[in-house]
Amino acid sequence: MFEKLAYNFVIAVESITFNKLRALLTSLGIIFGVASVISMLAIGSGAQEEILGQIKLLGANNIIIQPIEKQEEGAVDEEESNLEEKQPFSPGLTVADAESIARLIPGVESVSPEVITETTALRAGLRRSTKLVGVGQAFFETAGFELAEGSYFSEEHFASSAPVAIIGQDVKTKFFTKEEAIGNRIKCGRLWLTVIGVLKERNIAAENIERLGIRNYDLDIYTPITTQFLRYENRALLTKQDIQEGESDRRRGRESDESHHQLDRLVVRVEQSEYVKPVADVVSRMLERRHYGVVDYEVIIPEVLLQQEQQTQDLFNIVLAAIASISLIVGGIGIMNIMLASVMERIREIGVRRAVGATKQDISYQFVIEAMTLSFSGGVFGILLGMAISGLIESFTGISTIVSLGSVALAFLVSVTIGLVFGILPAKRASEKNPVEALRHE
Numbered sequence: 001m002f003e004k005l006a007y008n009f010v011i012a013v014e015s016i017t018f019n020k021l022r023a024l025l026t027s028l029g030i031i032f033g034v035a036s037v038i039s040m041l042a043i044g045s046g047a048q049e050e051i052l053g054q055i056k057l058l059g060a061n062n063i064i065i066q067p068i069e070k071q072e073e074g075a076v077d078e079e080e081s082n083l084e085e086k087q088p089f090s091p092g093l094t095v096a097d098a099e100s101i102a103r104l105i106p107g108v109e110s111v112s113p114e115v116i117t118e119t120t121a122l123r124a125g126l127r128r129s130t131k132l133v134g135v136g137q138a139f140f141e142t143a144g145f146e147l148a149e150g151s152y153f154s155e156e157h158f159a160s161s162a163p164v165a166i167i168g169q170d171v172k173t174k175f176f177t178k179e180e181a182i183g184n185r186i187k188c189g190r191l192w193l194t195v196i197g198v199l200k201e202r203n204i205a206a207e208n209i210e211r212l213g214i215r216n217y218d219l220d221i222y223t224p225i226t227t228q229f230l231r232y233e234n235r236a237l238l239t240k241q242d243i244q245e246g247e248s249d250r251r252r253g254r255e256s257d258e259s260h261h262q263l264d265r266l267v268v269r270v271e272q273s274e275y276v277k278p279v280a281d282v283v284s285r286m287l288e289r290r291h292y293g294v295v296d297y298e299v300i301i302p303e304v305l306l307q308q309e310q311q312t313q314d315l316f317n318i319v320l321a322a323i324a325s326i327s328l329i330v331g332g333i334g335i336m337n338i339m340l341a342s343v344m345e346r347i348r349e350i351g352v353r354r355a356v357g358a359t360k361q362d363i364s365y366q367f368v369i370e371a372m373t374l375s376f377s378g379g380v381f382g383i384l385l386g387m388a389i390s391g392l393i394e395s396f397t398g399i400s401t402i403v404s405l406g407s408v409a410l411a412f413l414v415s416v417t418i419g420l421v422f423g424i425l426p427a428k429r430a431s432e433k434n435p436v437e438a439l440r441h442e
Contacts, residue, residue, distance in 0.1 A: 009369050009373075013373060015342075015346075015366075015370055016370060016373060016374065022338065023374060023377075026334055026335055026338045026374055027331075027335075027374050027375070027377055027378035027381070028331070028334075028378075029327060029328075029330050029331020029332070029333075029334040029335070029378075030328065030331040030332070030335070030374070030375050030378030030379060030382060030415050030418065030419075031331075031378045031381045031382040031385060032327055032331070032382065032385075033324065033325070033327035033328030033329075033330070033331045033382065033415070034328065034378065034379050034382025034383060034385075034386060034411045034412070034414075034415050035382045035383075035385035035386035035389055036323075036324035036327050036386070037321060037324045037325060037328065037386070037407070037410075037411045037414070038382070038383060038386025038387065038389075038390065038403060038407055038408060038411050039324075039386050039389040039390050039393065039401070040317070040320040040321050040323075040324045041317070041321060041403075041404070041407035041410075041411075042386070042390040042393075042401040042402055042403045042404075042407065043317075043320070043390075043393065043399060043401055044313070044314075044316075044317035044320065044321075045401070045402035045403075045404050045407065046394075046399065046400035046401040046402045047313050047317070047400070048310070048313070049400060049402055050400055061109070061269055061270045061271070061272070061273050061276060061303075062142065062267050062268065062269055062270070062276075062302055063267070063268040063269075063270065063276060063279065063280045063283060063299060063300070063301055064265065064266070064267055064268075064299075064300040064301075064302060065093065065097075065265070065266040065267075065268065065283070065287070065297055065298070065299055065300070066093075066264075066265055066266075066297065066298055066300065067092060067093045067261035067263070067264065067296060067297055068295075068296060068297060068298050088292040088293055088294050089292065089294075090260075090291040090292055090294035090296050091236075091260075091262075091290075091291070092235075092236075092260045092261035092262060092263075092291075092296060093261040093262065093263045093264075093266060093296075093297055094236055094261075094262040094263060095113055095225075095236075095262060095263065096290075097263075097266065097286075097287060097290055098111045098113045098136075098263070098266055099111075100286065100290065101266075101268055101283055101286065104286070105279060105282050105283065105286070107270055107271050107272070107275045107278075107279050108268055108269070108270060108271070108279060109269045109270060109271045110138035110141070110142055110268075110269045111136070111138065111266065111267070111268050111269070112135065112136045112138045112139040112142045112143070112266070112267040112268075112269070113135075113136050113225055113263045113265070113266050114133055114134065114135055114136075114139065114225075114263065114264055114265040114266070114267070115133070115134035115225060115228045115229070115262070115263055115264055116131055116132075116133050116134075116264040116265070117131065117132045117133075117134075117189070117228070117232060117233065118131060119131070119132045119188050119189040120188075120189065121171065121175065121186055121187065121188055121221060122186070122187040123175045123185075123186045123187060124175065126174065126175055128171075128174055128175075130171065130188070130219055130220065130221055131219070131220045131221070132188045132189065132220075132221050132222075132223060132228070132232070133220050133221070133222050133223070134222075134223055134224065134225035134226075134227065134228025134229070134232075135153075135222050135223075135224070135225055136225050137153065137155070137158060138269070139222070139267075140152055140166075142267050142269045143217075143267070145199050145200070145217070146199070146200045147166075147197050147198065147199060147200065148169065148198045148199060148200045148201075149181075149182060149197065149198045150166070150181075150182045150195070150196050150197030150198055151196055151197050152166070152197060153166070153196075153224050157224050157227075158224045158225075158226050159226075161224065161226040161227045161229070161230040161231060162224065162227060163191060163192065163193050163194060163223075163227060163231060164193060164194050164195075164196045164223065164224070164227070165186065165188065165193035165194065165195050165196070165221050165222060165223050166195070166196060166197035166198070166199060166221075166222040166223075167181065167186070167195055167197075167198055167199070167220075167221050167222070168198075168199050168217055168218040168219055168220050168221070169198065169199060169200065169201040169202075169218045170201075170216075170218040170219050171186075171218070171219065171220070171221055172198050176195075181195045181198050182195055182196065182197070182198070183195070183196075186221070188221055188223075189232065191231055191232070193221070193223060199217070199218075201218055202216075202217050202218055234262065235260070235261065235262050236262040260296075261296070268283060273303065276301060276303055277301065277304070280299055280301050283299060284299050287299075325414075328414060328415065328418055329418070331375075331378065331415075331418065332375070332418035332419070332421065332422040333422065335371050335374055335375060335418070335419060335422050335423065336371075336422035336423070336425060336426060339367060339370070339371050339422075339423060339426035339427075340425070340426045340429065342367075342370075342426070343367065343426050343429050343430045343433075346430075347433060350363055350430055350433050351433070353366075354433075360431040360432070361431070363427070363430050363431040363433075364427040364428065364430070364431040365427075366427075366430075367423060367426050367427035367430045367431075368420065368423045368424065368427045370423070371419045371420070371422060371423025371426065371427070372416060372419040372420055372423060373419075374419060375415050375416055375418055375419025375420075375423075376415070376416055376419065378415060379411065379412045379415030379416060380412075382411065382415065383408055383411065383412060386403070386411070387403050390403050
């Protein structure tokens with residue numbers, strides 16, 4: 001059996017090499033079909049990897065709570081607008097909220113509060129606008145930061161509200177080009193902070209920063225949240241000046257620019273990913289009670305948002321793969337068309353082979369192997385072309401592409417299968433030729 005297949009394979013290869021140009025043109029459909037499938041799957045795999053990277057940026061087990069303007073709706077009459085004392089008061093997002101979530105809700109691993117202040121960094125005659133971020137002890141672990149050098153904040157730093165800072169990589173590049181950052185000071189706003197650590201570069205793409213609503217962390221300066229409250233500003237404490245400015249704004253009929261929220265962000269890390277949604281529901285109900293029914297916050301589950309984005313991307317990938325697969329089918333039809341024409345051209349050859357002892361099965365094997373060889377060679381060249389196209393797409397468009405072994409194997413298997421399926425009909429036609437009529441055919 002093996003010898004018979006090998007013999008028919010040799011004859012099939014000889015027939016293909018006899019007319020190389022026709023064989024190449026016949027394989028073009030398979031070549032471009034396989035290349036299209038591989039490049040489309042590479043784009044899909046790259047997008048999948050990017051989504052996983054976004055999950056790492058936001059944290060798969062994280063729940064993000066952000067303050068927003070108070071949401072109100074409905075008609076307002078004049079009498080209701082004058083009864084300000086009837087409006088519920090909300091203290092805003094506070095450290096007390098963070099402490100309650102950490103203490104009372106089961107399944108919460110850590111709670112990381114953040115206070116963000118727009119300020120200016122100064123050092124050695126250089127100036128740059130930046131963000132001073134007051135953070136809790138769990139911030140760096142929750143956000144997935146790693147140190148390039150130095151150390152994290154200690155409990156003593158938080159207890160004493162120490163004037164210390166951890167800086168992003170871009171801040172170091174700007175202000176500490178000729179000397180070590182660790183141990184030196186940088187002025188943030190009106191105070192000098194001693195640098196005790198430098199974070200590793202994050203390299204977050206600009207589109208991810210905009211899409212995910214995150215900051216460019218490499219540009220930030222971090223300090224203990226207690227330092228932020230004591231040495232800069234604690235929005236939960238009202239001064240006489242704050243009251244006077246608020247009264248002045250009210251008389252002029254305008255809203256105060258100052259936020260009533262003590263915190264600008266609160267990240268809750270859940271122990272296990274399956275508990276993220278239930279914990280988020282409990283957090284929402286707790287905050288609703290603590291804020292007296294005022295909706296001045298939003299609870300964001302990054303995993304849910306990214307799952308929705310992933311579903312959309314998967315659907316898009318399926319559509320792209322389906323479109324690319326059409327060219328494979330067209331290539332298969334082209335192989336069948338050429339093979340049918342080849343059968344008509346080689347009727348006398350079929351008759352000679354039958355006359356010297358070849359069976360119907362031998363003739364069938366010859367033409368099926370010939371069709372599969374064409375699709376096989378087309379698949380190989382298509383894989384190489386697809387990998388080249390994927391590289392060009394990534395180089396010229398910036399779209400991430402990943403050619404996986406699975407996509408290569410799938411495209412190759414489909415191409416060979418198409419050769420088999422579309423080669424059956426021509427093989428059947430060839431094997432059914434009458435030997436006597438075939439020998440007399442001119």
